[in-house]
Amino acid sequence: MTELTESVLRGLGTGSVYALLALGFVIIYKATRVISFAQPAFMLAGVVAVTYLAPAVGFWAAVPLAAVGTGLLALGVERAAVRPMVGRPAFVVAIITLGVDVAVRVVVNAFIGLDVRHVGDPWGLRTLSLGPVELQQRHLAAVAATGLLVAGLFAFFRFTRTGLAMRAAALDQEAALAHGVSVGAVFAVSWALAGGLAAVAGTFAAAGASVDAALWLIALTALPVIILGGLDSLPGAVVGGLAVGVLQELTATYANDLAWLGGNVSVITPYVLMLVVLLVRPYGLFGTREVERV
Amino acid sequence: MRHRPLLRTSYAQDLALLDTPAKRWWTGALLALALALPFLLTDDLLQLLAVCCVAAIGAIGLGLVTGYAGQVSLGHAFFLGIGAYTAAAISGDPAGRVIGLGVTDIAVWLPAAGLVAALAGVLVAPLATRLRGLYLAIVTLGLVFIGQHVFNEWSALTGGAGVGRPAATLEFLGQPLAVTDATATRDQKLYWLMLALLVVFAVAARNLARSRIGRAFTAIRDRDIAAGVIGVNLPRYKTLAFAVSSAYAGCAGALLYTVTGFFDPSSFSLLLSVQYIAMVLIGGAGTISGAIAGAFFITLLPRLTRELQAWVPFISTQPNEVPNVFQVETILYGVLIIVFLIFEPRGLFGLWVRARAYWKAWPFSY
Numbered sequence: 089m090t091e092l093t094e095s096v097l098r099g100l101g102t103g104s105v106y107a108l109l110a111l112g113f114v115i116i117y118k119a120t121r122v123i124s125f126a127q128p129a130f131m132l133a134g135v136v137a138v139t140y141l142a143p144a145v146g147f148w149a150a151v152p153l154a155a156v157g158t159g160l161l162a163l164g165v166e167r168a169a170v171r172p173m174v175g176r177p178a179f180v181v182a183i184i185t186l187g188v189d190v191a192v193r194v195v196v197n198a199f200i201g202l203d204v205r206h207v208g209d210p211w212g213l214r215t216l217s218l219g220p221v222e223l224q225q226r227h228l229a230a231v232a233a234t235g236l237l238v239a240g241l242f243a244f245f246r247f248t249r250t251g252l253a254m255r256a257a258a259l260d261q262e263a264a265l266a267h268g269v270s271v272g273a274v275f276a277v278s279w280a281l282a283g284g285l286a287a288v289a290g291t292f293a294a295a296g297a298s299v300d301a302a303l304w305l306i307a308l309t310a311l312p313v314i315i316l317g318g319l320d321s322l323p324g325a326v327v328g329g330l331a332v333g334v335l336q337e338l339t340a341t342y343a344n345d346l347a348w349l350g351g352n353v354s355v356i357t358p359y360v361l362m363l364v365v366l367l368v369r370p371y372g373l374f375g376t377r378e379v380e381r382v
Numbered sequence: 383m384r385h386r387p388l389l390r391t392s393y394a395q396d397l398a399l400l401d402t403p404a405k406r407w408w409t410g411a412l413l414a415l416a417l418a419l420p421f422l423l424t425d426d427l428l429q430l431l432a433v434c435c436v437a438a439i440g441a442i443g444l445g446l447v448t449g450y451a452g453q454v455s456l457g458h459a460f461f462l463g464i465g466a467y468t469a470a471a472i473s474g475d476p477a478g479r480v481i482g483l484g485v486t487d488i489a490v491w492l493p494a495a496g497l498v499a500a501l502a503g504v505l506v507a508p509l510a511t512r513l514r515g516l517y518l519a520i521v522t523l524g525l526v527f528i529g530q531h532v533f534n535e536w537s538a539l540t541g542g543a544g545v546g547r548p549a550a551t552l553e554f555l556g557q558p559l560a561v562t563d564a565t566a567t568r569d570q571k572l573y574w575l576m577l578a579l580l581v582v583f584a585v586a587a588r589n590l591a592r593s594r595i596g597r598a599f600t601a602i603r604d605r606d607i608a609a610g611v612i613g614v615n616l617p618r619y620k621t622l623a624f625a626v627s628s629a630y631a632g633c634a635g636a637l638l639y640t641v642t643g644f645f646d647p648s649s650f651s652l653l654l655s656v657q658y659i660a661m662v663l664i665g666g667a668g669t670i671s672g673a674i675a676g677a678f679f680i681t682l683l684p685r686l687t688r689e690l691q692a693w694v695p696f697i698s699t700q701p702n703e704v705p706n707v708f709q710v711e712t713i714l715y716g717v718l719i720i721v722f723l724i725f726e727p728r729g730l731f732g733l734w735v736r737a738r739a740y741w742k743a744w745p746f747s748y
Contacts, residue, residue, distance in 0.1 A: 123516045169720050176727075179454045179515055183659060184723050190656060191716030194709045308527075311520045319516075349535075356531045359524035363509065366521060370512050 090220045095341040096334055101227020103333020104234035108289035109310035110317065110325035111241065112282030117319050118258040119278035122178050126165060126185040127286050128307035129192035134158040134287020135207060135294050135303060136199050142208035150208070151291050155284040162283025163276055165192070171275065197301045209295040230292040237288065238326060241281075245322075250277060258320075305355075309336075312362035318375020328373065332358045397592050399585070416577055425569040429641060430685060431678075432569070435576035436637045438677035439583045441661040443630025445673035449662055450591055451623035452603025453510055457522030458631055458658040460529035463650035464502050465495040465632025466639055467539055469550035479547075481539050486551040488559065492636055495550075499632025500625045507621035526652050533647035546646025549639035560640075572641060579637065580674070583630065588670045590626065599623055600668070653712075660715050664722050666731025675730040680715070687711045 109127060116124045134154050141150035165188050173181045211225040245251035250273075256264040257274040265271055286307065293306050313332050317324025340354035371377045387403045390396050400406045420428055444458050469491040474482025485491065509521050534543045541547035552559040552575070559575055562568045590596050598619045601609035610616050639645040657680055665676020687707045691697045698706045726732045 123520070169724070172724050177515075179519065180723055180727070182454075182516055182519060183663060184720050186656060186659070187716040187719035187723075189716070190653075191713045191720070194712045194716075198705065198709060308523070312524065315517065315520055353531070356528050359527050362524055363521065366509060366513060366517070370517065 091341060092338075093221050094223070095337045097221070097223050098227055099334030099337030100330055101224065101230045101333070102293075102337060103330035104230045105289045105293045105306065105329075106310050106313045106333050107234055107326045107329025108237065108285050108292075109307050110313040110329045111238070111322060112285040112289075113310055113314045114317075114320065114322055114325045115278045115285075116282045117314070118322075119254060119274050120170070120181070122170070122181045122185070123311075123314075123319070124185045124279075124282065125182060126162075126188040126192065127282065127310065128304035129189040129196065130158050130162050130283045131286040131290035131293075131307045132193055132196045132301075132304050133161055134283070135290035135299050136196050136205070137287065138207045138291050138294075139205040139299055140199075142206075147208045147210060151288060154291070155287040158287035159280035159284040161192075162279045162286075166276055166279035170279070171272070193301075193304060200299060200301060205299040207291050207294045207299065209291070211295055213296045224296070226292070226295040229295070233288065233292060234326075237285065241322070254278065309358050312358035315362045315372055316365050318372030320376055321372065321374035324372060324374030332361065335361060399588060399592070413581075417574070420566070420570040420573055425567055428569040428573040430682065432572040432576040433638070433641050434678045434681040435573070435580040436634050436641070437658075437661065437681045438580050438674040439637070440631050440634030441658055441665065441673040441677035442584060442587045442670055443627040443634065444658045445662045445665075445667065445670065446587060446590070446599070446630065447623045447627035448659070449667035449669065449673065450596060450603060451599040451620065452606075453620060453623060454515065454519040455522045455624075455627070456519050456652070456655045456659065457506070457525035457529075458627075459650045459652065459654035460522075460525045461499045461502060461628040461631035462635035462638065462654065462658075463529055463533055463647075464628075465499045465635030466549065466645060466650075467533070468498040468632065469495040469636030470547055470639070470645075471539060473550040473553075474548065480537075480541050486553045487556075488550075488552060488554050491550050492633055495632045495636035496629040497632075499635070500629035502632075503624040503626075503628025504621055506628075507617075507624040510624055511617040511620045523652065523655075526650070526655055530647065530650055533650060540647045543647050546644055549643055549645055550636055552640050576637065576641075579633075583633070584670055584674060587630070591670065595619070595622065603668075657715065660719050664718055664729050666729030667727075669729075669731045672729050672731030675734075679730065683714060684711050687714065 109131065112127055112130075113123060116122060116127075134157075137154035137157050138147075138150045141153055144150075145153065169184055169188055170181060173184060209226065209229075211229055214225050215222045216225055216228065217223075245255055253264065253269040254274050254277065256267065256269055257271050261271055264274075290303065290307070294303060309332065310329070313328040314325055316332060317326075317328030336354045336357050339357045343349075343353055365372065395401065400409055419431065423431075440458065440462060443461075444455065447453050447455050471481045472483050472491040472494055473486045474480060474484070476482050476484040506522070506525065510518055513521060533540045537543075537545070539547075552572075560568045560572045566574075591599070598609070598614045601612070601614050602616065602619060602623075606616060639649075661676035661680045662673055663676070664679060665674065666672025684707075687697075687710050690710070691707055696705070697710055722729055728735065
């Protein structure tokens, strides 16, 4: 029982990282109807920025700075590579973001170099005891940070003019344009938000461990998450992220009972889950069913 | 009639493979040049060109499903892997460390690799018929990860991660196809063999594309609902597109590693899929010749960057220095995809079309 509780709690920790990444995907998707394959690169860029900033200004200042920096990078990418493609088929833009991802990641990997880099988080691998259950502090921090950011995002979309404009543009771009919403600005803000979220998510993914080039694979796990939650659903991204995280940790804990599947099977469970979900509910748990008008 | 080569008097002429005299001339000249290359180039370049030919077979396959039928597949690496392992297992040494059936004849393992990969494509197709566009891209991406896991773990077949296994043996009716002898070197023979296979596969794909099936593919790509309304059986043709594409990928995978002779599971990563996507998009989506051009371009790119290194001295050839040729090469994949999609969506084929149009109207080409 203790083992089960612990792995569920661990799963919530990793799941909140997925949730943050998935939120970025969904925000971009809602605004531009494109899945940005560049998110892994932004995540990696954010983490590497944190590893460089943290020794200089401390962890707490480094994370927001890196998030802003990554947001600006995403803004630049959107302006240079994605904006010229407005009106082109979504898959063409998606492939462009794939190109951005490949190119940006090489540059970021060069900054990682051969040294072992740490984000300099205050938690490390220390644990917190709740009765018999051991809980890692970094996971608690990840859950807390995700809660704060989700609340902040909710307030932003609900109460600010920009948030309202973004919701309007997501609902109907032309109607929003007709009401004076700058759809270009909405695109820019959503890319910047997604970049910032990716940077924070990356920091928590790397907390208590070292930063290496393979970290980007974590960001790809957010793809099954958004499929599970529904491409255009923000609550779906959060719920899906937590669910995938928990499932992954559970398979990791009980992998010995599944030895015939081979080692490290937990890495691919999200993808298997995604295949199953797609066969049953092609638009995800919370997504809008696509209705095609002829 | 004789002096009006562009006048069409039947549908057969309209649909002909080489419908203008210029195309006949160009294709003939290109083939003659390609056949003569082994006498002009050194062996290491020929080996590279043999790899290009095989990559082109794979790219044609991806071009059929993505360029013609419009179904974005990021899972090409998975099907390449299936083909490579099927062929290697059939032709492998039965007494060896990994699974092998000992049937070394290319006439057995090549069709088998295509068939097994096609079956895998058919198994994936139910997902493809239910999903469209980006959903499909993500699912096929998941396929690469699942495939890589299986290849890594099933070490009885694949030799395991970081170890690998020997590739299929090139033999036909008991005669080894690629060994150096008095008439030609190994690399010359390899190149001619792969070139011949490429021509066969390319002509087959071109014929498929101009048939009823190919027209159904393009109809699905352009507007699937409209295609369904005019009577194209969507599930059937999407399944067919995946099956054919995977069969091409399987054959390409089977041949790809016969050149180097050895491969390990880490080859079939997402990067391989991205490379094939890049081949199709840079070459020109929806054309066979574009896919071939793209495959040659992308496969020669590492060599080109190495040559570039002589001109741009700050690029290092050492993998532990920054910036090195490997980084430049990977960045170029990304940047070229972006640049081509933004500025010339029709790819290298589009550049050729522009050049052709310019010279056709010359000197009035404004």
